[in-house]
Amino acid sequence: MDSLNRQHHSAVMQVLQDYADFLGQDEHTQMVIITDRDHDRYLLVEMGWQGEERIYGTLIHIDIVDDKVWIQQDGTESGVAEDLLNAGVPKSQIVLGFKSAQRRQITDYAIA
Numbered sequence: 001m002d003s004l005n006r007q008h009h010s011a012v013m014q015v016l017q018d019y020a021d022f023l024g025q026d027e028h029t030q031m032v033i034i035t036d037r038d039h040d041r042y043l044l045v046e047m048g049w050q051g052e053e054r055i056y057g058t059l060i061h062i063d064i065v066d067d068k069v070w071i072q073q074d075g076t077e078s079g080v081a082e083d084l085l086n087a088g089v090p091k092s093q094i095v096l097g098f099k100s101a102q103r104r105q106i107t108d109y110a111i112a
Helices: 003-023 080-086
Strands: 029-036 041-050 053-065 068-074
Antiparallel strands (some): 041 053
């Protein structure tokens, strides 16, 4: 892992941990950070039970591809891109992967 990827990894992990800490745990549900460092894939997943209903969903999914941070899923209210910016990742290295390539062209973030 080169220096830039290490920086991105640290920023992504900090953002995910901040969300996990903020959202917290309760006796029936938990926020789980799942990482695949071999493929630079990072997820924040909520799972558990609410009564008889199963709770399971990916709140945040981020990949690091070709030295860019790809946000594949963003289920936050404020937008995880802002949190990555605050963690030191420049806009030119953040891709809003959950938007179409055409829509990404009209953002201030990287296209690909």
